[in-house]
Amino acid sequence: MADIRVRFAPSPTGYLHVGGARTALYNWLFARRINGVLILRIEDTDADRSKPELTKAILDSLEWLGLNWDEGPFHQSDRLDRYRALAADLQQTGHAYPCFCTPEELQAKRSLAAGGRPWKYDGTCRKLSELEQQTRLSDGVPHVVRFRVPESGETAFDDQVFGRIKVENQEIEDFVLLRSDGQPTYHLSVVADDIDMRITHVVRGADHLSNTPKQILVYRAAGANLPVFAHLPLILGPDKQRLSKRHGATSVGAYRDQGILPEAMINFLALLGWTPPGGEEILSREAMAQQFDLAAVSKSNAVFDPEKLAWMNSQYLRALPIDRLAPLVEAELQSAGIRSTIPASPAEFEQTVALLQPRMRTLKDFSQGGRAFFTEEFDYDQEARKKFWKDASLPGLLHTLAERIEGIDPFTPEKAEEGLRGLAEETGTKAGLLINATRVALTGQAVAPGLFDIMNVLGRARTVERLRRAVKVLGESGAANA
């Protein structure tokens, strides 16, 4: 396997979105599989829309995902001379020509053409005589450089995912290579770079499928060998439209902020368009890299399902060793503005995290549903109150319960359970009623771990305190509700 070289080439005009992340991932998997080289290239030739801070953000996201690269990042903005030189060569060899049509003229022709739809560049400047070209050039008339597309024949290639693709050359217009300000367009820079960087496999989104014939024409005009192309189906929103802001979170960073683990994100993304031969759903990136195959990539677009991502995340979350999870939870609490003082020691903190771990879907859940385990500043969930705090005997019962628990010494969850069940029996209440009400008192939530496990991590003093606080709250709201 001689020198396989692939690249991931994002454009810093936005954050790294899930589609781009999957493209990066597939390049990464492909490179790892065959021991190739992955190159990172920043396609920032659109000076107006490219932002340096977005480059930084993209790099951060890649790093978070654990997708490392071997060469780069290279910036296209550093290579402008190279593109201009190639454009000059292509003019030299007759594969390109200067075009003096102004954007306004082109726009006018476009809208004139019935409905403005089927227009393609009419070749006005293609027909210019040598003399006329020279004259305008030396007059300094602004111009672009266009590629001279053959008038007949067809351009075809064998895509690793989509199979054979062919297009009649007459369907392709004389596209722009160099803008009037000297900036290259995508078609020029991408080909120049892929040639110079000796890219052997171009793995990118299917939105480039239709562009590929144009680029092949440039490769040939430049006298370069063609790479292998592999286009990836697109990732769509729930409405089957291309993923965009209105679908909510689409950037990798947004999912990181929502408490998704990078491993889960990677696993989920990998399965959007590819299934390992064995069909397993949960697999490490190493396992993926061992089995990854471009030819097995699906041809149809995939809808991004946040629900399945959340499920996948819960799988990874519960499989995480506690010593790796604890720091993540700590960071989450911090970013949620919770100064965790309740688990007094690292060991207790881990114990609390471990208790919560099996039922959490994202890191965020620790600071939301799990909030009461880390701070006294928590609210009682409205639904939970309605469901479990409606019995009139509760204030009295909780008051008594608090007293009994206070009297347990030494405190153990078993003793607490004995005490609670004893109280229930004496007063002729169902233990469930008391348990559920107490859970709300201790955590503010209807949904939480087993009650005596909760008491165990909270400890006696805090349990008693919260029971008393609940009695107070219950008294106030009881009056209000009556």
Added chain:
RNA sequence: GGCGCUAUCGUCUAGGGGUUAGGACGUCAGAUUCUCAAUCUGAAAACCCGGGUUCGAUUCCCGGUAGCGCUACCA
């Protein structure tokens, strides 16, 4: 509009000329009982339509339809 590509449960997909069309998420129902967003069990749920080829098409071919992409001095 033109050109290109695609089409299996709601979603991600496996499969393939004869199958009970498999799995996963989600949904629903039961179980458990101290809550469920945990766990277990079960259920409903798909081959876009029309032709052709064939003994037999969901699978192969053609057409239609739909969706997506490209159609910029964006990438």
